[in-house]
Amino acid sequence: MLQFFLVTGILAIVGSRVASLVVLEFCLRAVSGLLTAGPETRKFLLQLLVQSQFSLGCAISCSLHFLHEGASQRWLSLLLAAALSWYLAKKAAALLHHVIALYKLHSSQRYCGICISLLTSGCYLLPMLSRTMVIAFFVAVLASVSIINQQFLSATEALRFWTPLTICYTLLVVYMQEEQHRLPSSQAVLNAVVVRLGGLMVLMLTVGRWADVFHILICFLGEASCLIPNMDLLDAASSQDEEDFTMYARRDRRQTKEKQHQR
Secondary structure (H helix, E strand, O other), X not given: OHHHHHHHHHHHHOOHHHHHHHXXXXXXXXXXXXXXXXXXXXXXXXXXXXXXXXXXXXXXXXXXXXXXOOOOOOHHHHHHHHHHXXXXXXXXXXXXXXXXXXXXXXHHHOXXXXXXXXXXXXXXXXXXXXXXXXXXXXXXXXXXXXXXXXOOOOHHHXXXXXXXXXXXXXXXXXXXXXXXXXXXXXXXXHHXXXXXXXXXXXXXXXXXXXXXXXXHHHHHHHHHHHHHHHHHHHHHHHOOHHHHHHHHHHHHHHHHHHHHHHO
């Protein structure tokens, strides 16, 4: 509950301009990482889903800001989004507690609809989350570009902003990918957050405003509040345990079907 209200408050404070930059940076990092991941695409995708929490919040904030621009009661849309997020978080937490306590028993006895659904359809969760993320960030990228371009009075001023931004983050993405191969997953992610937001703050000191610098400092707190509680999940995404569990679940289903046919 504390994490939810903290992240919600940070997203309410961060301006749409900085939130747009966070979204564009995350999308650039995601696309370049997927193109260079090679055989580790699945592991990179799992890590990306864990790392995307604060960026996804910025994406929703940018999209709502763009879609409701000019509305007199625009803050109501943010309140509705926060309420929906709270509802989904409560349902996910209830499902997590149920699985931790009863999944092993219910999946073997096969009398719980929730556990049977997870056993038979669990392999579709990751593709569904991936598609949802792609749609959310696609809309957010369009909204982010529009929000940022509204700040410029001429094409020359826009070019002066976009050129160093693109060069800076292309170099940062290359550097972070090399760091991820040398360091443990959780440490590499924390280093990447500091480097990314630090580079963005330096850029805002040269071509931005003081309010943007303050909002980037707030983003440090937002990223930390999302990543630090999930360090174990990042480490798990980097291991082979998830793949081993998937293979075990498939083998268990296969053996169960064979026993049913024998009966």
